[in-house]
Amino acid sequence: MIEDNTSTASPARPIWEVVVWVLVGLIVGFAFGGLLGGLLGGLYGQFFLTTAETGAGFINGVKQGFLYVGAAGALLGGGCCATLRFNPQTLRKLKRFYGIKRGYWSLILLAGAFSISLLGQFFVNNRALVVVHEGQTYFPALPFAASHTGLDFGILTDAEGQEYSYEVNYRELKAQFQSTGKGTVVMPLVPYSPEETRRIGDGTQHPSPPNFEARHFLGTDPIGQDIFARLFYGFRITLIFALMFTLVVYLIGVVIGCLMGYYGSWVDLLGQRAVEVWQNIPFLYMVIIAVAAISDLPFKLPAWFKILVLLIIMVLFSWTSMTYYMRTSILREKSRDYVAAAQMLGASTPRIIFNHLLPNTISTIVTFMPFTVATAIISITALDYLGFGLPSGTPSWGRMLQQGVANLHAPWIVLSAFTAMVMVLTLVTFIGEAVREAFDPKKFTTYE
Amino acid sequence: MKTKLTGFLLTAALIWAGGCNQKQLKKPASTGDDKPAAAAAMSEDHVRQMAQVFAQEFAAELKRQNVTVANGGTGQTVPVVPTPPVGRAVTLNSAPDVMEFYEANPDGFTVAQPGDLPSGLEWVTGAELEEFASPEAKRGGTFMEYTSDYPRTLRFVGPDANGAFRSYMLDYNAVYLVMPHPNGDGYYPGLAKEWAYGPDGRTVFFRIDPDARYSDGKPLKVTDFFFGLYMMRSKHIQAPWYNDYFSDEKFENVTIYDEQTLSIRFYKAKPDVIEKIAGLRPVPEHFYGELDEQYVEDFQFKFEPTLGAYEVKTDNVKSGESVTLTRVPGWWADKKRFFRNRFNPDAIKVTVVREPAKVFELFLKGDLDWHGLALPEYWYEKLPDDHELVKNGHVEKIQFHNDVPRPTWAVRLNSNHPVLSNQDIRVGMNYALNFSAVIEKCFRNDYERMRTVADGYGPRSHPNLKARAFSVEKAKEQFAKAGYTELGPDGILRTPAGKRLSFVFTTPYKRLDEAGVMTVLKEEAKKAGVELQVEVMERTAAWKKISEKKHEMMLGALNTSVEMYPRFWEPYHSDNAYKEDKADRYDANGKLKLGLTPKPVTNSFTLMADHEIDGLIERYRESEDLKEITQLSHTLIQKIHDHGAYVPGWVRPWYRVGQWRWVKYPKDYNVRESREPFEFHIHWIDSDEKARTLKAMEDGKASGAASIRVFDKYKLD
Structure with a gap:
């Protein structure tokens, strides 16, 4: 096999190749930039920021470091990758993937849905997209937009007679403007936020069936939360979680697996024993202990931070299985002639591993990837179901399933969650099948 | 009687929020045998003082109601002609270990002669009370029940014996000497045919029913009460709570006069002394002989012969699946006045069903x-x-x-928290927690708002005080007083320095969260500019955190027992809030010092420590005058309301x-x-x-x- 991923730019470069590389660069750059930034930002915030609250510096540091360094990483990654080219082998594999229509369209669908969900607050939100009032225009749905109270719009008391000095309910505002003509409100398609409870009809709350007029497209749950909104944001969290999980698990698993396979002998022996020991630590107990431990910290943790901790714990206990596959692939590959040739030419060990061996084991990695994503989705749902998953209040599929099972008389809850789950897992599986098919080394290489 | 017994301590209640399963209301008992929180919170001294207060107050109350009192006892006043001694004298004939135990405590165990019975006792029988069962009742059939956990033991005491299944075997089944009438005042006869109060007001004489018989056919012996104490004080049962409760400091003496007569002396003349005394359950000596360190293991799945209506036979124990209790053939109390027409099914089959959804499906089938x-x-x-x-x-x-006291569902603010130590913030939080929205949205207006810290104590409850209703305006006014004047872009109040008004809101009740209680409180509090970070923890971990006083605010309930007076010392006296000596808690002006160490494992979840409230509670405990007690109770309820760390939630009547x-x-x-x-x-x-x-x-x-x-x-x- 001949390696050729140096960027000797050729004029006949198709645009999609650039797009794919940029996307890959963006994602990888953001993930690693974010992790690094989070870490450094946390340290900086902890020791150098002075804040009114304990721990706020740390949390802010992590948040800002994650966002800013992540963004920088994404730009850098995107930029660097824009000039990269696939080697002809990979190109053929990708073309083949494109040829498998079921997998291809599944990818497009899932990626499309995910992109939409990233911009979710413009589609599903209880804050208005645009409010025009007394010559002023507000965009409350924008991220970091300030909240406007009822008093700001000249409403003194809410429906229950309380002082309206809190964020206005934009649906009510819309109704009011429609009757008084004092302004305009444009609401998103689904005008509910996932954590908002509602009163329906006679003032009692109950799961209500799908109602298009009220724009409860999938109905509401027992406390009047909109199911579509919860599904939608649950999808976003689940998928981000699963993708980050997969990325990090692969990074650790691949590196350690490669090292064990390449060096062999005592590195392999010790490494494997260490992995075995590690694997025998019961995962669920660790989750329980960690959940108990972080709630004991002397300062407040925002929900996203708890999600991050959960992610880290899951990663810590999931990277091990990947090492086995990588180790075997590398063991098999390293005895081949091209490795010997590279060694003869004086290539360094990292170069041999990452430039020569890794591309030849890519099929192992790529094949497992979609299934890892699926596993992550299922795990987070299951953990939620057991009550050790995402923090209370976070829209999650696991909790919806649980709610649905507990309220079988309101079948739209369990049906929505179940259908969504099945659809996503099916798409992921289709993608996985297509990738395996496309990257199957037997299509291209014959071993004597 | 266990209800009273466990309720005797304000036990951290493991109750679902009015769970789908009524049975679970009872579960507070399963916090463990030794009940650490309560045991630590209730010092011997305190019990003594409370007892005194109760006794005196009770006498005054009875006097007020023009009830004649028989020797400091309760309302049973139908005198029966004094009965001469019955039966022969008793000689002890127990196993060596047991004999040794009795001999080591000659003051505690007395074998007297029939002639030693004091004269002039007024024997009562509870005959004036009405039966509460229906004469239409039919015998037969099998009552189908379920339990969510297979019982881990069939013992009545010792490790794991406090599970939900205990109520089938013991609490709802056992017959005690006398039992409180469930429709009002008075006691009806159980194992005792008649009883009489001694002149000291803390000794009660019992004539046991000669018909009483265990489920294995052996008759109840008067010496089984001796053995009951032997067992309850034994280390081998591994139940420190029982060891302590039945210690010789509380059950000072048991005297046997003849085969059917005994007296038991309690350490204080409480108004309900007979109930405490009757809590001493006779234990069949013929079944155990003596106890050794093997007890817990040997009797793990052996059912002790019972005096109650239902027994567990070995054949009816299907490991992991079900336990069936069957009616004792020819039960001795079958025709007795307060037991006839009760315990009607021939059997009670208790099947193990773990999944609540499945339980309901089985019910529908x-x-x-x-x-x-x-x-x-x-x-x-x-x-x-x-x-x-x-x-x-x-x-x-x-x-x-x-009509029973309810569990106290309420939010308790940790007043040791740097922000919540400010009274303005606490009062603001009272306005910011919208329980009427919770009752409407989550409980469909089925429940009622709790009014004060001590509801349901009759005249001792405050006549007109009510919990503060939700108000955005008033809440913000209070918060502004404490310096939270600006509304941040996230809708949360903050100080000019940027400190946000945000609290971690802990609850051990996942079920409440699922019912939306936490979500609604959080959503409504945001209107008042407060951020609540909901933290729903696994139950044990949550109670641990709360009892270590690491919470900021918590939603939960303590179980209550039927009592004449609210208890203030345990949850609201600074003795239970801080470790430091009383003198070191306050400065010269009576202000709470800073940097005190919270006292773990007490029921003071609010960490209330107020010089004035402390003083009032001390007076309340010492007072002997009913009027004063009532007045103090009202004042205390008002003061605690003003203090604001207790935000009353809801009650389910x-x-x-x-x-x-x-x-x-x-x-x-x-x-x-x-x-x-x-x-x-x-x-x-x-x-x-x-x-x-x-x-x-x-x-x-x-x-x-x-x-x-x-x-x-x-x-x-």
Whole structure:
């Protein structure tokens, strides 16, 4: 096999190749930039920021470091990758993937849905997209937009007679403007936020069936939360979680697996024993202990931070299985002639591993990837179901399933969650099948 | 009697929020045998002082009501002609270890002669009380019940013995010397045929019923009370709480006069001393002989012969699946006045079903005879009035208003927290927590708002004080006083320096979170500019955090017992809030010092420490005058209201059940003090009706008119 991923730019470069590389660069750059930034930002915030609250510096540091360094990483990654080219082998594999229509369209669908969900607050939100009032225009749905109270719009008391000095309910505002003509409100398609409870009809709350007029497209749950909104944001969290999980698990698993396979002998022996020991630590107990431990910290943790901790714990206990596959692939590959040739030419060990061996084991990695994503989705749902998953209040599929099972008389809850789950897992599986098919080394290489 | 016994301590209650399963209301008892929180919180000294207060107050109360008191006792006043001694003298003939135990404590165990019985005792029998079972009751059938956990032991004491299954074997089954009448005052005879108060007001004489017999056919012996104490004080039962409760400091002396007569002396003349004394359960000496360190293991699945109506036979224990209790053939109390027409089913089959959803499905199939409908989702949606089974009269829906003190569902603010130590913030939080929205949204207005820290204590409760109603305006006013004047872009109040008004809001009750309680409180609090970070923790971890006083604010409940007075010392005196000596807690101006160490494992979840409240509580405990006590109680309730660390939540003044048509009940459904529908065993199974109903179901016909009934005889205004 001949390696050729140096960027000797050729004029006949198709645009999609650039797009794919940029996307890959963006994602990888953001993930690693974010992790690094989070870490450094946390340290900086902890020791150098002075804040009114304990721990706020740390949390802010992590948040800002994650966002800013992540963004920088994404730009850098995107930029660097824009000039990269696939080697002809990979190109053929990708073309083949494109040829498998079921997998291809599944990818497009899932990626499309995910992109939409990233911009979710413009589609599903209880804050208005645009409010025009007394010559002023507000965009409350924008991220970091300030909240406007009822008093700001000249409403003194809410429906229950309380002082309206809190964020206005934009649906009510819309109704009011429609009757008084004092302004305009444009609401998103689904005008509910996932954590908002509602009163329906006679003032009692109950799961209500799908109602298009009220724009409860999938109905509401027992406390009047909109199911579509919860599904939608649950999808976003689940998928981000699963993708980050997969990325990090692969990074650790691949590196350690490669090292064990390449060096062999005592590195392999010790490494494997260490992995075995590690694997025998019961995962669920660790989750329980960690959940108990972080709630004991002397300062407040925002929900996203708890999600991050959960992610880290899951990663810590999931990277091990990947090492086995990588180790075997590398063991098999390293005895081949091209490795010997590279060694003869004086290539360094990292170069041999990452430039020569890794591309030849890519099929192992790529094949497992979609299934890892699926596993992550299922795990987070299951953990939620057991009550050790995402923090209370976070829209999650696991909790919806649980709610649905507990309220079988309101079948739209369990049906929505179940259908969504099945659809996503099916798409992921289709993608996985297509990738395996496309990257199957037997299509291209014959071993004597 | 266990109700009173466990309730004797304010135990951290492991209760669901009026769970779907009525049975679980009882579970507070399963916090563990040694009840660490309560045990630590209730010092010996305190018990003594409380006892004194109670005794004196009770006497005053009775006097006020013009009731003649028999020797400092309770209201039983029907004198019976003094009876001469019966039976022969008793000589002890126990195993060496047991004899040694008795001999080591000659003051505690006395064997007297029949002639030693004091003269002039006024024997009473409780004959004036009314029966509470229905004469229409029919014997027979099997009552189908479930439990969510297979019982881990059949022992009555020791490790794991405090599980939910204990109520079947012991709490709702055992017969004690005398038992409190569940419809009001007075005691009815159980093992004792008659009883008399000694002149000291803390000794009670009992004549045991010569008919009393264990389920293995052996008669009850008067020496079994000695043995009961031997067992309860034994280290081998591994139950420190029982060791302590039945110690010789409390049960000072038991004297046997003859084969049927004994007296028991308690350490204080409490108004309800007979109830405390009757809590001493006779233990069949012939069954155990003596105890050794093997007790816990040897008797793990051996059922102790009982004096109650139901026994567990080894054949009826299906490991991991079910336990069936069967009626003792020819039960000795079968025809006795307060036991006839009770304990009607021939058997009670308790099946293990772990999944709540499955429990309900089994109920709908008729495999379980009843199901709790306390949760709105069960009452309104899962078993609505127009449900096939209800419409066709197969299943009855019943709501019963009982009259017992309720668990205190409330938010407790940690006043040791740097922000919550500010009274303005605490009062603001009272306005910011919208419990009426919770009651409306999550409980469909079925529940009521709790009014004060001590509701349900009759004249001792505050006559007109009410919890602060939700108000955005008032809350913000209070917060502004404390410096939270600016509204951030996130809608949360903050100080000019940027400190946000945000609290971690802990609860051990996942079920409440699932019912939306936490979500609604959080959403509503945001209107008042407060951020609540909801933290729903696994139960043990949460209680640990709370009892270590690491929480900021918590939603939970403590169980309460039937009492004449609220307890203030345990939850609200600074003794239980901080470790430091009392003198070191306050400065010269009576202001709380900073940097005190919270005292773990007490029931002071608010960490209330206020010089004035401390003083009032101390006076309250020492006071002997009913008027003063009532007044102090009102003042204290008001002061605690002003302090603001206790935000009253809700109360549920009833229980609701769905039960199959064949489960019959007396005309008032149940007794006033019932906490669960079947704890007094006054229901019965109509087997013919069952056959008819099942046939009608099969044929798709109705078996009668729909029956949705509300029993509000005991409803308070």
